[in-house]
Amino acid sequence: MPNSILLVEDDLEISEMVKSQMMKEGFKVIQAFDGEAALQYFSAEAFDLILLDLMLPKGNGMDFLQFVREQSVIPVLIMSAKDSEVDKAIGLGLGADDYITKPFSMIELTARVKAAIRRAKNYSKSVEKEVTTIINIGKITVDLDNYLVTKENRDVKLTSKEFLILKMFISSPNRVFTKEQIYQSVWKEDYYRDENVINVHMRRLREKIEDDPSNPQYIKTIWGIGYKLGEF
Known part of the structure; x- marks a missing residue:
């Protein structure tokens, strides 16, 4: 799907030229x-970006910009014949991302539009990554990217297999995993009904993350089926 631009410009000739x-x-x-x-x-x-002229009929460009900023972080690039430093400061102070003075070249405008959209997408990705890779569950914080686990601000030392087991449950919080599924996902091997391997790793993991390993709350046993993440 192409990126979408809202072009706010009252001069028909300029608007058509920019649109083209x-x-x-x-x-x-x-x-x-x-x-x-x-x-x-x-x-x-x-929209992915707004190109905004400041001098508009039926409304002020600055007022529109202020309204946009109250609703969204969409990049806004101001196009205006006003080129004083005061106007630039006012425009950028209200939340504009960039400012280009008329008359401008289409090459420069295109470069600025692409740069603004690229910055916005990179920021969105970084925020999304931060939100989705650091997860809080009860007293535990799990950094999925950096393989770090803390409980009440104290480091929890997990082996790689223990971390992968915990990560699997966190990544699918509503799913029940059988021992076969756990083994195949973490060890990447066929499961030959050697339950002892799973039992040992599960016990050690629980000893490290549970308040009471004999009554686990983070990884619950679903009798006759397997395990699932507890609800918090």
């Missing part, structure tokens, strides 16, 4: 020619 260039670069472009239309489009659709 952005579409050549593979972007989907929605045009708004005044502040009211910009608000309607922004409220109705999801």
Whole structure:
């Protein structure tokens, strides 16, 4: 799906020129020619970037920018004939990501648009990674990327196999795993009904993470089936 741009520009000639260039670069472009239309489009659709003229009929560009910033972190690139440092400071202070002064070249505008969208996507990925790879369960914090486990801010020393077992349960919190599934997932070998290997590793893991290993809360036994992550 192509990246989508909301182009807010009241000058028809400039708007059509920018739209044509952005579409050549593979972007989907929605045009708004005044502040009211910009608000309607922004409220109705999801965009990857906003190109915003400051001088608009039926609404002020600064007011629209302020509204956008109250709702979203979408990158906003201001296009304006106003080129004073005061205007730049006001625009960027309200949350604009970049500023380009009219008249501008299509090459420069394209480069800035691509850079702004790239920065936004990289930021989104880094936030998503941070959220999904550091998981808190009860008193335990698990860093899935760095193979670190802490309990009440104290390091829990797990072997690689113990960590992989814990990671498997955390990654599928609602799933019940059989001993065969655990063995095949962690050891990457066929399971020959050697339950002792699973039992030993499960006991050691519980001794390290459970408050009471004889009454486990983090990894529950589902009798006759296997194990699953406890609910917190």
